Amino acid sequence: MIHGESYKPIIAEAAKMAIGEENIYERVFIFELLKDENDPNAVAGAVGFSVRQPKFYVFKAKAVLLATGGATLLFRPRSTGEAAGRTWYAIFDTGSGYYMGLKAGAMLTQFEHRFIPFRFKDGYGPVG
Numbered sequence: 001m002i003h004g005e006s007y008k009p010i011i012a013e014a015a016k017m018a019i020g021e022e023n024i025y026e027r028v029f030i031f032e033l034l035k036d037e038n039d040p041n042a043v044a045g046a047v048g049f050s051v052r053q054p055k056f057y058v059f060k061a062k063a064v065l066l067a068t069g070g071a072t073l074l075f076r077p078r079s080t081g082e083a084a085g086r087t088w089y090a091i092f093d094t095g096s097g098y099y100m101g102l103k104a105g106a107m108l109t110q111f112e113h114r115f116i117p118f119r120f121k122d123g124y125g126p127v128g
Contacts (some may be wrong), residue, residue, distance in 0.1 A: 044060060
């Protein structure tokens with residue numbers, strides 16, 4: 001069985017073999033999407049910086065996949081009593097992808113959906 005913490009090394013190894021290690025940028029914080037000059041409804045790249053070194057990056061792309069996760073940290077858990085500290089909310093789902101998409105002109109829909117934790121004995125947890 002593959003657990004969540006094992007996914008990244010497996011995927012990273014497959015990516016390195018497929019596109020070459022020189023084409024992989026790790027620990028880069030993307031903060032802005034770049035619009036295509038010729039198509040106002042398209043994204044042509046992204047801008048970011050290294051979180052470890054004093055480097056700035058500008059990426060040009062034919063396609064951009066925004067996969068930053070949701071925004072579970074916008075909500076407070078409704079857990080009470082002992083379960084209050086046991087609700088699992090992903091610390092990395094800050095909503096930054098929503099911001100970047102909105103700033104680039106994307107139409108954001110279906111925000112009525114939110115994270116509802118699965119309830120089990122002695123706590124709450126994610127359901128997938």
